[in-house]
Amino acid sequence: MAKIHMDHISRVEGHGALTVELDGNTVRDVKLNYFEGMRGFESLVLGRPYQEIPPIISRICAICSAGHSITAHMSVEKAMGIKVTPQTELLRELAFLGMMVESHSLHVFCLVLPDFFGYAGVADMAAKYEEEIALGLRVKKAGNLVQEAIGGRAIHNVNLTVGGLGKLPTLPQLKELRQELQKSLVEMEAVVDLVAGLTIPEYEGEPILFKAVRPTTDCYGFFGDTVLFSDGQEFPADQYTASFQETESEYSNAKPSTRDGEAFMVGALARINLFGDRLTGKAQEALAKLAIPVPSTNPLYNSVAQVVEIIYALERSIAICDHFLEEGIKPEGPVEYKVQAGTGIVATEVPRGTLYHAFSFDNNGRVTAADVITPTALNQASVEKEIALLAKSQIDIGEEQLKFRFEQLVRAYDPCISCSVHLIRLA
Amino acid sequence: MSAKPRIGIYGLTSCAGDQLTLLNCEDELLAILDAVDLRSFVMAHSANPEGELDVAFVEGAVTQQSDLDLLTDVRSRAGLVIAIGTCAVWGGLPYLAGKGTAISQHIQVDFSIPGCPIEKSQLLNALSALLHGDLPLELPYPVCLECTIRENNCLLQRGEICCGSLTAGGCGARCPSHGVACMGCRGSALDPNYQSAQQILAKYGYTPEDILQRLALFSGEGFSKEGERVG
Ligand code: SF4
Ligand code: SF4
Ligand code: SF4
Numbered sequence: 174m175a176k177i178h179m180d181h182i183s184r185v186e187g188h189g190a191l192t193v194e195l196d197g198n199t200v201r202d203v204k205l206n207y208f209e210g211m212r213g214f215e216s217l218v219l220g221r222p223y224q225e226i227p228p229i230i231s232r233i234c235a236i237c238s239a240g241h242s243i244t245a246h247m248s249v250e251k252a253m254g255i256k257v258t259p260q261t262e263l264l265r266e267l268a269f270l271g272m273m274v275e276s277h278s279l280h281v282f283c284l285v286l287p288d289f290f291g292y293a294g295v296a297d298m299a300a301k302y303e304e305e306i307a308l309g310l311r312v313k314k315a316g317n318l319v320q321e322a323i324g325g326r327a328i329h330n331v332n333l334t335v336g337g338l339g340k341l342p343t344l345p346q347l348k349e350l351r352q353e354l355q356k357s358l359v360e361m362e363a364v365v366d367l368v369a370g371l372t373i374p375e376y377e378g379e380p381i382l383f384k385a386v387r388p389t390t391d392c393y394g395f396f397g398d399t400v401l402f403s404d405g406q407e408f409p410a411d412q413y414t415a416s417f418q419e420t421e422s423e424y425s426n427a428k429p430s431t432r433d434g435e436a437f438m439v440g441a442l443a444r445i446n447l448f449g450d451r452l453t454g455k456a457q458e459a460l461a462k463l464a465i466p467v468p469s470t471n472p473l474y475n476s477v478a479q480v481v482e483i484i485y486a487l488e489r490s491i492a493i494c495d496h497f498l499e500e501g502i503k504p505e506g507p508v509e510y511k512v513q514a515g516t517g518i519v520a521t522e523v524p525r526g527t528l529y530h531a532f533s534f535d536n537n538g539r540v541t542a543a544d545v546i547t548p549t550a551l552n553q554a555s556v557e558k559e560i561a562l563l564a565k566s567q568i569d570i571g572e573e574q575l576k577f578r579f580e581q582l583v584r585a586y587d588p589c590i591s592c593s594v595h596l597i598r599l600a
Numbered sequence: 601m602s603a604k605p606r607i608g609i610y611g612l613t614s615c616a617g618d619q620l621t622l623l624n625c626e627d628e629l630l631a632i633l634d635a636v637d638l639r640s641f642v643m644a645h646s647a648n649p650e651g652e653l654d655v656a657f658v659e660g661a662v663t664q665q666s667d668l669d670l671l672t673d674v675r676s677r678a679g680l681v682i683a684i685g686t687c688a689v690w691g692g693l694p695y696l697a698g699k700g701t702a703i704s705q706h707i708q709v710d711f712s713i714p715g716c717p718i719e720k721s722q723l724l725n726a727l728s729a730l731l732h733g734d735l736p737l738e739l740p741y742p743v744c745l746e747c748t749i750r751e752n753n754c755l756l757q758r759g760e761i762c763c764g765s766l767t768a769g770g771c772g773a774r775c776p777s778h779g780v781a782c783m784g785c786r787g788s789a790l791d792p793n794y795q796s797a798q799q800i801l802a803k804y805g806y807t808p809e810d811i812l813q814r815l816a817l818f819s820g821e822g823f824s825k826e827g828e829r830v831g
Binding site for chain 2: 287303340
């Protein structure tokens with residue numbers, strides 16, 4: 174029996190290893206091992222005051238820290254019955270969109286594109302494709318500028334608080350942001366052309382079961398109250414324990430999930446499959462041009478879906494800036510609230526897919542129970558399933574080629590291993 | 601030393617925020633990559649020749665055997681080891697969780713850049729000092745100094761547990777400049793002024809434990825029970 178082992182998957186966030194066991198032409202076993210150290214967030218949050226929860230939880234992962242921070246704020250507020258103002262909601266959405274642009278750009282330009290051009294990373298690729306990389310970095314920077322303006326820091330924001338924001342952005346700040354966002358939106362046209370010209374490697378796949386939060390409005394978006402599977406099953410976010418099952422893994426520090434034994438995929442490709450028909454403007458045009466086959470059978474299109482979402486996030490950010498430039502910023506502080514006991518369960522769509530936060534508090538606002546489920550953990554069973562399908566259909570290409578294709582496939586899911594192993598579960 | 605310094609960038613148990621801070625230097629990244637001989641950066645690069653290094657940057661705390669193995673290996677190959685981020689410098693959140701230790705508990709560290717995450721400016725200054733063959737300078741002042749220069753209203757004086765007088769400067773007093781109390785994410789200042797912070801907060805009914813509990817979030821091994829800097 175042949176065994177293909179890769180002890181450190183590169184160009185992903187965190188530490189992961191892959192072992193594929195082959196018996197002739199049969200795939201015996203696929204083990205994806207996320208061996209990032211456990212940072213023990215569970216013992217960290219227990220008993221800590223509610224205001225500290227978002228900044229602590231933010232440290233699960235830097236790349237999507239705004240997503241963790243905002244989702245944690247929403248969970249605290251839901252638990253205590255705190256209703257923030259529409260202005261706060263919009264400003265938070267803006268910070269969230271900045272994260273989407275930054276995270277997707279990092280993945281597409283720095284981690285994925287080098288594969289398609291035959292390079293080991295941006296450093297090598299920049300020697301010949303300096304303009305392409307520089308363009309990608311400019312778009313990424315626009316995302317970070319948004320996060321800095323609203324969050325006070327690009328990674329682990331300091332300005333978002335329970336009930337509102339510490340300091341409000343000024344109109345000149347928003348005007349400048351809008352200009353930068355607009356520049357990036359124009360630059361993304363060249364990116365769409367570049368990506369449209371790439372050949373996405375195929376293998377004999379199967380229809381993928383997708384899952385994503387249904388946006389609250391009829392528009393595309395990342396916030397909502399229910400979670401939809403592509404076969405039509407839909408669950409309220411707070412009934413997540415009924416919508417999929419987590420399993421303990423003997424070999425990985427993350428817990429893979431299935432729905433009744435069936436793997437499912439979350440992330441940009443899932444959102445495009447489920448709600449891509451709601452896109453408008455340049456994002457809609459990009460989707461048409463990039464010709465992502467829907468329903469998708471090939472997870473490698475996730476990076477292409479991320480390109481579409483960068484454009485969506487830029488357009489939506491510009492719309493939010495325009496709203497404030499027309500209506501002005503109300504000089505309001507965080508809303509008044511009463512600290513009280515309760516549980517808040519929230520699902521959002523962060524760059525890599527559905528993120529669940531569930532926190533319970535006692536009357537003094539101290540944490541009594543916590544549960545965080547991250548997209549990378551949700552995706553683990555799907556990655557293993559697709560690796561098996563890929564190995565089965567491409568077994569003849571030789572070990573070196575197979576290794577490359579495996580790594581490329583894992584990377585397409587944009588795993589964030591720091592996130593996945595920092596599961597927090599307290600009864 | 602080869603013409604370009606041989607650099608390695610490593611993550612132990614971490615959130616990757618300090619490595620990401622380098623990738624967030626969008627305006628400077630290509631110039632940096634050009635000025636150094638990058639021998640290892642697994643987060644961003646596939647082919648990593650490793651081997652002897654002039655400078656290794658290490659992020660994250662030691663929480664498991666594989667962290668320790670990597671750290672020991674890196675130390676044996678590197679001329680200078682630079683700890684980046686509060687997790688690596690003080691143990692950070694993993695220390696509070698009872699699982700992590702600062703890297704200086706295991707190997708000799710030549711320079712530390714604290715922050716959660718580190719500040720771009722400090723990273724770039726360190727890189728340019730190293731490129732000139734110098735060691736970077738440690739910032740001697742606490743967050744309070746930067747806060748006073750910015751003429752912020754003092755939150756401590758209003759009865760909020762602000763850790764600015766106890767925390768290493770360099771962030772430009774980000775939090776108090778947004779009206780939010782400093783949580784001490786950069787770890788202990790060289791000379792923390794604990795007595796005075798405690799006296800002010802006592803007027804508002806806070807106990808020393810309240811302050812130490814807040815400091816414990818990021819400072820890991822950095823404070824004694826008396827609020828003095830350790831290490
Ligand atoms: S110091 Fe902060 S930013 Fe750096 S790895 Fe630790 S938690 Fe992340
Ligand atoms: S205690 Fe806090 S608010 Fe007051 S001066 Fe120092 S850093 Fe600023
Ligand atoms: S003010 Fe304090 S908590 Fe805020 S960034 Fe600076 S050191 Fe960190």
